[in-house]
Amino acid sequence: MSVENIQCPVCQSGSKPAKAASLLNIVKDDLKHLILDESYFFCCNSNCEVIFYSEDYEKTFLLEDIKLTAEMPETSGCGCNSKKDGCNKGCCSK
Numbered sequence: 001m002s003v004e005n006i007q008c009p010v011c012q013s014g015s016k017p018a019k020a021a022s023l024l025n026i027v028k029d030d031l032k033h034l035i036l037d038e039s040y041f042f043c044c045n046s047n048c049e050v051i052f053y054s055e056d057y058e059k060t061f062l063l064e065d066i067k068l069t070a071e072m073p074e075t076s077g078c079g080c081n082s083k084k085d086g087c088n089k090g091c092c093s094k
């Protein structure tokens with residue numbers, strides 16, 4: 001399955017691969033047990049409530065599921081780096 005074919009289950013936007021280790025840093029503590037060592041993808045649409053989801057769409061994590069103070073690493077794949085004021089995913093704070 002190629003990455004290009006993975007689309008956000010909610011907004012159908014493109015996605016970028018994410019590492020489970022990266023997700024553990026941003027997801028709320030009580031949801032960490034849901035993150036397994038499998039493939040995840042970030043939704044590239046900063047207006048979408050979905051932050052990331054598992055490759056099989058079994059699990060989706062929404063804006064409300066991550067720590068508001070979390071800073072995504074630059075390699076997280078969030079595509080909103082160019083609009084720091086408009087990003088609502090908490091990944092573009094300075």
Ligand SMILES: [Zn+2]
Pocket residue numbers: 008009010011012013043044045048049050
């Ligand atoms: Zn989306």
